[in-house]
Amino acid sequence: MDTLLLPHFTTKRSVPVASIEYLEAMGNYTTVHLIGNKPMIVAITLKRFSERLPGFLRIHKGTLVNPDHIVAYKTRFTVTPYVQLSKDRQLAISRRQTKRLKPQLASFPWCTAKI
CATH class of the missing domain: 2.40.50.40 (OB fold (Dihydrolipoamide Acetyltransferase, E2P))
Incomplete structure (x- = not known):
């Protein structure tokens, strides 16, 4: 689509x-x-x-x-895990979704941008 x-x-x-x-x-x-x-x-x-x-x-x-617009993410050593979409836009990841999303986020080619 x-x-x-x-x-x-x-x-x-x-x-x-x-x-x-x-x-x-x-x-x-x-x-x-x-x-x-x-x-x-x-x-x-x-x-x-x-x-x-x-x-x-x-x-x-x-x-x-949209995973194509994720620039970086942080799930460890932070109070609120988040994904970064642009230089100034960060969206919080809920506690319940963090465990499920870690493998998915790590599998993308841009995952070298972990913060």
């Missing part, structure tokens, strides 16, 4: 999956954070997005991340 058709107000907008940085839950809505664009709020739950985007990582109950 290269693009997603997302409802945006009264129209539908085609968004390339590669441009999605991460998705954030807001009840029955989801904020889609896009690279180079303003975030979009859509009336689709995060659970539906996780079904439609199986390659994305669930790092928290309310956060789904």
